[in-house]
Amino acid sequence: MAADAPHPSFEAYAAEPVPQAAVGSPGKDGRLELTFRETAGGTALVKDYATAPFHVSGTLDHDPHPDVTTVIVQSSTGGVAQGDRRDVDVAVGADALARVTTGGSTKVQSMEHNYAAADVSLSVESEGHLEYLPEPTILHADARYHARLTLDLAADATAILGNVVVPGRLARGERFEFERYLSRVHATGPDGLLFEDATHLTPGDGNPTAPGVFGEFSVYGSLFVAAPDRDAGALSDRLHAAVADHEARAGATELPNGAGAVVRALGHRAETARAALHAARNRARKSLLDAPAPSGRAY
């Protein structure tokens, strides 16, 4: 395997030199580390290290839950370009309650050489809670993108992870023209593997629009509510009821290994999928934190 290929299907891309700034050069190799700890004054961001294009300008305290601390990660670039590698680490200490989101969509730009990748690793210690809800990922024509997210939960920890994938700049009629999108989620708890989810789309072979896959829809979103020490059946039913009457086609089911519940949403537009996930997230927050989700963002 080529030195940094994250998956065999990306080996040929990894061998292609990038004609502009090389892989790993400043600005191409963004790193973000956020550590939250519970302190006498509530949850504090005790470490923030960000290299371009990531930018963090402190914490926000607008969450309806008084103890949740929010970070909105900003980006100094317009999008993700070929050769970009991004690494994100978010650690939430015992009893800390944190929410991380982004200021805008992640636009994965058209590529002719190499690929772009993001590695996100999240950990939540005992009785802590993390919400990791970046704005949607938009896959431009000819984009090649590998996204990997790992979550590790300690006993009694909870997490809400969301993502929405938009298969092109829909307003200009671009739809399923990207080359490859591979997104993997891997969650573990104190007893090992909880659940895994992988989305591997290569529109060139026609698979995304197959019946049972996307069918007539184009935008796809998931909300994982990982809460291994809660009643997964009740959580799944509540989330399902929350999304039942939405324009997006959405539903909830129990995750494997009693890990919680997952909501899948399919829509024609990003807004409809986001609205369904927001409703589910609002319901999940009431169950897990006894507080609604903040308003003003779609999910």
Added chain:
Amino acid sequence: MRDDATLEAFRLADSFLPVGTNSISSGIEQFVQEGRIENLDDLRAVLEAYLRNQVGTADLVALRAAHEAARDDDVAAVRAADRRLTAVTLPAEFREAATQSGARLLSLQRDLRSDPLLDAYAAAVDDGTAPGNHPVVLGAVAGRAGIAEREACLVYCHGFLTGLLGAAQRLLSVGHTGVQRALDRLRPTVRAAVDASDARTLDDLTSFTPLAEVLSADHERADRRLFLS
């Protein structure tokens, strides 16, 4: 394969095998309920999507791993394949259906002949350290019976398709000839799924049928239903 192994493969592929696959529709019932499947062409398109996005990329990869582990007498590796398959099977009904038919197949096979590996695997299923998914049980059983790995994959695909075609026959008014034609036309996709599974490892299991998952979430809560999934 020796005659015994061939006969075993026929027996395992036969819809006569009492493992409860006739109560499984893998979402087909909900597709029919919503008018998304109205005829055999619609059905075949959904079955092709399942073969490409679930059977070839997850079920058969776990089956192959279990087959190899069973030949090596490695019950820990059978359990590992089993747990990985459960972790990537997100619709609760699909997991329930797979473990129910897996448990029946394992119990049936142990009634027929004694095998220390299958006994150890069954003990793991009983104590909750292995889920007992049907593709993994079939892989282990076939590996012990001397059925070659590729043939075991074909047996699984045949059983998967005949089960779902049988479900569709009860849900739609379609004739036997049409069902046989659909099965015949699915052959190239079956071969492709078996080929695709050969190139993958357990670290690369993917099961991606989001619309079927959403329909399954509704099916879980449907008031009237004929099928478990």
